[in-house]
Amino acid sequence: MKKIAFLGLGRMGLPMARRLAAAGHPLTVWNRSPGRAGDVPGAAAAATAAEAVRGADVVVTMLSDPAAVTAVAAQLTAALAPGTLWIDMSSIGPRATAAVRAQLPDGVALVDAPVVGSVGPAATGDLVVFAGGEDADLDRAQPVLERLGRVRRCGGPGSGAALKAVVIGAIVACVTAFGEAVAVAEELGVPQEQVREVLSVGPLAGVAARAYSTEADFPVRLAAKDLALAGGGPVLAAAREVLLADPSIAEEDLSAVVGSLRRAARAAAA
Structure with missing residues (x-):
């Protein structure tokens, strides 16, 4: 099972992280406001975003807006190892997605995969996931995304956000x-x-x-x-x-x- 770091345990992120933990993935979680990691049974809690992503095969972010994603990216980018796949499920639009992609270290891939659906579907795995990225990266992301909802591949990088x-x-x-x-x-x-x-x-x-x-x-x-x-x-x-x-x-x-x-x-x- 892929080792996953999940960042963002808000309204949507918390039930999504729980689904990944329930699927048996080794999971490390981090939230900007501390104190929510204990709400994900079986997950390890990280003190910082950089600590959460070290050694992860897949990083999933579910944050509120472009400013939040930009701030978290500044904390974790240097800790991403070559071969890491970052799946950003936040709703930040194609321009902010492109800006994050431009800052990635060599060998780190990004899939933009925002969702449609509310807290109920997040808990039951019935979200609609709009996924954009390179084909090989989408293939790697598919098993994780399928646990969270129905995946619609939209095309190349930025197409899911668009x-x-x-x-x-x-x-x-x-x-x-x-x-x-x-x-x-x-x-x-x-x-x-x-x-x-x-x-x-x-x-x-x-x-x-x-x-x-x-x-x-x-x-x-x-x-x-x-x-x-x-x-x-x-x-x-x-x-x-x-x-x-x-x-x-x-x-x-x-x-x-x-x-x-x-x-x-x-x-x-x-």
Whole structure:
């Protein structure tokens, strides 16, 4: 079994690390905020990122944003031995991914493999993994990634990060626009039960299911971050502004934007 270093034990990283440990991989874990290593049974805890990756065959990072990945990369890059495979599963976009790749020592490979899915799928291995990299590196990463979800090979280096930016941009913008439509219903006096019933069938059924979800755990602040990674034009920019307009929902799931927009509509009508 490959020796794995797993860095980042947050909402998503913790259940993912547990799955790798349960599969029997020798696992060393590290988290920027100490105290979570004990939540991964059978894993060894490292005091630093560099200590965690020494001697590892595979390094997996699951961090919150480009700044976090850049900071951790500065700590661990020099400790990566030739032949190490680094799988970055953070959502940081193709530009940040390329910047990290440019800093790698000779003989160290990088696969970008961000995911779609929330905490529940992370625990059950039902994430969707968008993997980009050289074919040989993707082959090496496959057994690890398969333990975490359904792997879609996207192409060469950076392609996984790029597709994730496209997909998450579409999802977040659609849920935000859906929330605005529900708020319009509030203003027009259309019963919310009727709105939900009608929008939950037909072409908007998938968006409605996500907008009304009570099980997902994708914080609004991270959704706004992902929209910034996607770049794009005025629609994505407007959706990001809407998400940032209500700081009270920053740590709530993306679906909270629906209630936020309804409250704003009621306040405007008062």
